Amino acid sequence: MLGNKECAHLLLAHNAPVKVKNAQGWSPLAEAISYGDRQMITALLRKLKQQSRESVEEKRPRLLNALKELGDFYLELHWDFQSWVPLLSRILPSDACKIYKQGINIRLDTTLIDFTDMKCQRGDLSFIFNGDAPPSESFVVLDNEQKVYQRIHHEESEMETEEEVDILMSSDIYSATLSTKSITFTRAQTGWLFREDKTERVGNFLADFYLVNGLILESRKRREHLSEEDILRNKAIMESLSKGGSLMEQNFEPVRRQSLPPPPPNTITWEEYMSAESGKAPHLGRELVCKENKKTFKATIAVSQDFPLGIESLLNVLEVIAPFKHFNKLREFVQMKLPAGFPVKLDIPVFPTITATVTFQEFRYGEFEESIFTIPDDYKEDPSRFPDL
Template structure:
């Protein structure tokens, strides 16, 4: 790439809205490069409302999921700006890029699965909260994972878990590495006896209404960024005993484990609402609860849904490129709407038990977790396990899931087996397809 470390030619051209210069530079400059504030060219194009630049950058695969120094993606900035067409464009591109990434990784994941022995594994999830009384009603779950060849089956009773709401059920998640992409991922609802293919394209006409529904939700609710801060984390051996202190060792299931304390683990949460009116703020809770329940309003197929209109563009900020790029790193002048942002940080005391006897490696676990990442709590587990952990395998872990909720995960059973039935990975013949059973997948 033509960019050197201190050159931001493409950023500057986007900032100035010079589409001709952008089209010249884009062929040999890194569209994913971040400036000193963590912004990519797409961030700047969205914040400044330069639509031609947005279209050109997306046509050259500018990443939509990437975050700047404050944890905001181009999609978050588009919601703040309030142009419905841009939000829809970025949301569609985000879904395409996410599925494209999975397809790029798929051959490596399939190869990794095939190189492992076939196994059965159980994970126990215990959810806890520091909020009084909440822990009493939080769910627990035992997830069962069967792996045979390049196929994985996960059975769980926890359908969804988000913002203190959860849904119980009897759900199976099937991954078939040997199937074509459109048939590789399937979710079964064993109570309703229905299944849903996890789509890999967002081009079918029947998905357009769902996409527009999602845009309505984004435009009418808070912009939220929450992440585990792992920069300051250190591990120290957990101690036991009152007088004679010694390193804590215990059996976790069938495995000897050394216990470590995690120091410096925090979950940071930011909420923005500069794009919301007072009426929005009053309606927000009711709207979100309605969507969470699947929509309380009756659906009339002959009536066009009322869509949220674009906001008036923010007042242009009198900021030059020189003022922007010379500002203190991570503290740029405002380029769009004045931020209305609430930040919270919650420290977590946590422990992790590491066992060198566990038959699976961390790399093998990461491969399995990448496949089942559509489940939000498994995505959090994968994020945690990617850290540099003490020696061994994390057989017992405490991790934050939400600002008020943490989870204790225990790998309580594991066995290599050669008698796992092929039938476990097949859709039962009496199940019918329901393409809308799991709208988030």
Template sequence: MPCESGSEGEGGAGPTSESGSGRGDPDTELLVVPDPVVMSKRYPLHYSVFQGDIKRVSALLRTCDVTEQDVHGNTALHLAVMLGKKECVHLLLAHGAPVRVKNAAGWNPLAEAISYGDRQTITSLLRKLKQQSRQTLEEKRPELLQALQELGDFYLELKWDFHSWVPLVSRILPSDTCRIYKSGVCIRMDTTLVDFSDMRWQRGDLSFIFNGHLRPNVSLVVLDNELKVFQRIRCEETEMEIEEEVDILMSSDVVAAQMSTKAISFQRAQTGWVFREDKTESVGTFSADYYHIGGISLESRKRREHLSAEDLKKNKELLDSLSRGFFVENSCDPCVRRESIQPPPPSPVSWDEYVTAPSGRWPHLGRPMVVKETRKSLKATVAMSEEFPIRLDRLLDVLEIIAPFKHFLKLREFVQLKLPSGFPVKIEIPVLPTITAKITFQDFQARDTQFYPQSFFQIPNNFKEDPNRFPDL
């Protein structure tokens, strides 16, 4: 809900005043410019933050929607961070200001805090972001458990194959066959690949177990069947883990990447040299129609105005080593924390200049940006089968549970696209800019209720707990 302290005649999200003499002349474009006074009343919380009026901000938080975005997509928290209004930042966070929301330029408040360079602010926003993410998951949990309960019990097998166009890299990329077992609100996944991101992966004989009837902080567990140890996937990070993540954020590029599918298209794949026909082949025991997917692009923007020359050098060396197929361990001393960097000079931009700028193109308020933008067209292939005995929306419920494994998160993002009719039994999708994954659903078997013994979804008695076995989970 908007603030109650508005004014009459504000006229919705973008109140304006008119200038020019284009009335009645269709060939003359009407110039529309927002009135700063009207806009200060339309967005009183934003205006008060801009002015650094902490008392007014505190009073307005009783009636204003802290999630509201202005004409540039900025929340009040965005402005407080970019302008270095630390008291406003902490007050807004205490009232639940969202940290994940992006402005019209695609940046959330945490990204702006990293650019500004104040460690305390970055830490506060990171901690709040994780808290809000947990709250969102908890809100969705009852609905998810209900969907799992309604879904029949089954055994599902899928295979991952990774390949790259970069010389030598394909030779070291892993493959994996995942076996997923579902019974009631319990899921077990046996795999040899627990994680895959940024040229790093963890191998072994692993089992992921989800028990929906247990409390959230004990419902997720990973077993290392070789070492006979287990680790619970914690809902909350320790203070040391938060501080280490802040160190990484302050020494790395701020990245905004998204997969654009505005121009997505599906074209039936063809087969045959002389007589061309639509390609239909069997995937496992299922007949499937093949499609080429076009119009997908990976848009990436990197900000590095907060980085020192030494940071840039180290990051380049790491990137060069990854491109050659080598992984370099982080050599940072965990006992040495990054210090806050010198804040940018106070912004000379006035409220009038900010609010009357064209929508989404406001004068920059924080540290002068250093941005590198890239756009890469991606190709994908999918084989859709009408014979597969599980619906795609049901697969999404399962994938949401195993989302801590980042390669499954990529799969979930892909199958949320508006695919052709059927179930995607084979998919080739990019998971990193230089790496493509081929996922094949090889087998699906419905199971009778109580097919699996209850012990199948429990931690074996001879396993010991090791809370640090999988540091990324």
């Protein structure tokens, strides 16, 4: 925020965690984008990716042991996306996901390739995690329509990193946090005259329904680093995406961005900064241009005592497939302190305007052909098939 590059590089050299966030939900990378020094943004982005890879590798032995101890099974879950925004619900997708687990291998089949706020991309996709393979080769994604595959967690090229920096420097800085401090659960009721606790079957499982109270989704969007031209261009891109267009159709090419002129020198003293109220430190750096949005999120959750899989086992499986974006949201939600039992149906916020209902529809123990966990011989490697992975 103050442009002290030497301090920042020294911290990075000693592996200071880049993922940390302040009380407002901003990370060092967000502040670097606001300040606008290209070299600093690139250094933070590289370190963030390196630390993410190291974190995955660190968890790997524990994860493999947990998978070994778990029986082999087939699990089917359904995603239904909804929105309170008029007309948006009509274009939102649904998706049936099939998960196969055998030994230390996992396969996830899905028809939803990518899903962002106003855009969904359909296809026929399989994620395969092979626990016996070296870390750099253990996770692949297959495009079953085009018969190609891509390895995930591959080292990015210089060109890919530079292009990502261009996109970061020309886009809004976004932060979304799910506040669970005041969350409570109350039993859902049914009946008009004689009220009683709601208990229904979800798939093959009897489940108790609860209302989730006090869940708040806070989102913040900053654009002090953007020019008027950037803002108009981004608006045009979003409008085109909302009408079903694609970035390719617009010849969207990130323009090579130069560093911004530094903001005016800061006048806040060290004493003023240190004596500020906790969580409300004065803002340093470029003057904020920030929009905030708070939305109370109403949700229902159904938990079953009969489901054969435990929460810990589910979390281990979800951790393996977390690179798939909305599965990471499900993992974060399930980590909350939920009522006792297995959450066979739950509502989770995936974006400020969009909610997903996840239903666990089928579970059975079983064995599978080894071939479903391998790349078919006639598939060709395409390292750039899924640029977001």
